[in-house]
Amino acid sequence: MTIIENLEKLRKDIPGHVQIVAVSKTQPPEMIEEAYRAGQRHFGENKARELEMKYNRLPADISWHFIGHLQRNKVRQIAPFVALIHSIDSLRLLAEVEKEAARCSRTIDCLLQFHIATEETKFGLSTREGVDLLASDEFRAMRHVRIRGVMGMASFSDDISLVRQEFRGLAATFRMLKERFFAEDNAFRILSMGMSGDYSMAIEEGSNMIRIGTSIFGDRHLEG
Numbered sequence: 001m002t003i004i005e006n007l008e009k010l011r012k013d014i015p016g017h018v019q020i021v022a023v024s025k026t027q028p029p030e031m032i033e034e035a036y037r038a039g040q041r042h043f044g045e046n047k048a049r050e051l052e053m054k055y056n057r058l059p060a061d062i063s064w065h066f067i068g069h070l071q072r073n074k075v076r077q078i079a080p081f082v083a084l085i086h087s088i089d090s091l092r093l094l095a096e097v098e099k100e101a102a103r104c105s106r107t108i109d110c111l112l113q114f115h116i117a118t119e120e121t122k123f124g125l126s127t128r129e130g131v132d133l134l135a136s137d138e139f140r141a142m143r144h145v146r147i148r149g150v151m152g153m154a155s156f157s158d159d160i161s162l163v164r165q166e167f168r169g170l171a172a173t174f175r176m177l178k179e180r181f182f183a184e185d186n187a188f189r190i191l192s193m194g195m196s197g198d199y200s201m202a203i204e205e206g207s208n209m210i211r212i213g214t215s216i217f218g219d220r221h222l223e224g
């Protein structure tokens with residue numbers, strides 16, 4: 001199957017309100033161009049340098065999502081153009097995004113990443129940490145970041161009921177934060193969950209943004 005066929009099949013498979021972020025990490029620009037020709041405009045990367053390189057080479061109307069663990073010293077590299085940062089996992093990181101967004105006179109859209117998996121290796125806030133962040137005076141004073149919703153990665157596991165439970169937990173966190181901090185804010189409406197192996201279940205549990213790599217592009221090229 002070609003990239004175009006994969007995208008068409010995926011689009012047929014999911015409801016219209018669910019946005020696809022094509023995860024193009026490690027894939028060469030030519031493969032991104034192929035997806036672009038099929039109408040795809042949202043792409044996700046997990047390394048600042050690679051994202052910047054692709055931003056400079058590829059069409060200007062692409063929305064670039066940063067989906068990986070983000071180090072504070074890499075924020076400056078992506079701040080001028082990034083469309084959505086999915087991986088805010090601390091107040092310190094968000095403060096850095098605020099600072100760099102102000103430097104470029106932008107408002108940067110962000111998601112809070114929650115730790116929902118059983119694996120210790122995955123990043124993200126606990127529910128409590130997310131609440132504390134949003135309730136903090138420091139966050140409330142920020143004018144150059146906008147929290148659009150939440151993101152999470154489920155366990156890499158064959159245990160379907162575990163994965164479903166993790167998605168359900170993230171959806172509950174999303175609704176709780178919405179009610180508590182964003183009841184009047186229509187911008188807070190993104191629930192980013194689901195990858196190639198688990199997006200159907202994520203959508204059943206309320207996801208409206210899925211991050212899909214291998215089901216669009218095939219196997220990833222050498223991680224570098």
Ligand SMILES: *Cc1c(COP(=O)(O)O)cnc(C)c1O
Nearest residue numbers: 023067195196197211212213214
């Ligand atoms: C790589 C990656 C994906 C895509 O994974 P696939 O299984 O290839 O669809 C989604 N989200 C994050 C955060 C990733 O790092």
